[in-house]
Amino acid sequence: MSTLIQVRDLVVRRGIRTQRSVLEVPKLDVRRGEVLALVGPNGAGKTTLMLVLARLLKPESGTIVFDQRPLSQWNALEYRRKISFVFQAPLLLDMTVVENVALGLKFRGLKKDQIYTRVDHWLQRLGITSLSNRRAGELSGGEAQRVSLARAFVLDPELLMLDEPFSALDPPARAKLMKDLSDLLTADHRTVIIVTHNLKDAARLGDRVAVIIGGKLRQVDLANQIKSRPADGEVAAFLRELHN
Numbered sequence: 001m002s003t004l005i006q007v008r009d010l011v012v013r014r015g016i017r018t019q020r021s022v023l024e025v026p027k028l029d030v031r032r033g034e035v036l037a038l039v040g041p042n043g044a045g046k047t048t049l050m051l052v053l054a055r056l057l058k059p060e061s062g063t064i065v066f067d068q069r070p071l072s073q074w075n076a077l078e079y080r081r082k083i084s085f086v087f088q089a090p091l092l093l094d095m096t097v098v099e100n101v102a103l104g105l106k107f108r109g110l111k112k113d114q115i116y117t118r119v120d121h122w123l124q125r126l127g128i129t130s131l132s133n134r135r136a137g138e139l140s141g142g143e144a145q146r147v148s149l150a151r152a153f154v155l156d157p158e159l160l161m162l163d164e165p166f167s168a169l170d171p172p173a174r175a176k177l178m179k180d181l182s183d184l185l186t187a188d189h190r191t192v193i194i195v196t197h198n199l200k201d202a203a204r205l206g207d208r209v210a211v212i213i214g215g216k217l218r219q220v221d222l223a224n225q226i227k228s229r230p231a232d233g234e235v236a237a238f239l240r241e242l243h244n
Helices: 046-053 076-080 097-107 112-125 141-153 171-188 199-205 223-228 233-243
Strands: 003-014 020-031 035-039 061-066 083-086 159-163 191-195 208-213 216-221
Touching: 003 046, 020 046, 020 191, 035 046, 035 199, 046 159, 046 191, 083 141, 097 112, 097 141, 112 141, 141 159, 141 171, 171 199, 199 208, 199 223, 208 223, 208 233, 216 223, 216 233, 223 233
Parallel strands: 020 216, 035 191, 035 208, 083 159, 159 191
Antiparallel strands: 003 020, 003 061, 208 216
16 A cells, blocks of 8 residues: 655644644654544644644644655645545535535536536435535534535545544434444545544544644554554553543
8 A cells, every 4th residue: 555645753833932842743654545543632733733734734844745745845726636624613604515515626617517416426425415405504513514524525635634523513413423434434445534532433433543642643553553552651541541
């Protein structure tokens, strides 16, 4: 399996005066077609890493290579068309479900019949065809998140980034979306990075798990390997806390 993303010696700093380090990633490779789950406590740096990979946040130092080209050499528009980002809270416009999902394809200038063929496909895959003509404000939290996912998948990104897509959902909606997304990712073979603070979710969705604690990437491995052989005391303490 080839590598889609290579991260080396990445450092991200925040703060106007103190410029404190909020993320350090010495080395991370994301394989093409794998689902990598980022886990760690709240505020650990998981979302920061996603924002850097999405070019929404500039690192202090380090290199990121995407598809064998340094990120700095990618044209911004060209790179944005390679990725999709689903935020924790659905960001839908005041229009119908179909219009929301089709919007990105319209911006790309696709023909109308191509747009709606792809939109129909992903509405069906996410189980929201019956919501096609409903406006965004009329959707439940789970329905809105499914629309956000459809809007991301319809763009056929090489890299899909999901920032805690289940956290704002009630338990029944969360369980159903978790199952459907797990099935979809298994069948789709797309490169995905998903943020969660739940190791069970990470194990269910991810091919591998990356543990970020205190702004540092601590371990990348299979979920069962991390549980049986944590890389250091910080990882071990995090795992104990999850089970308490």
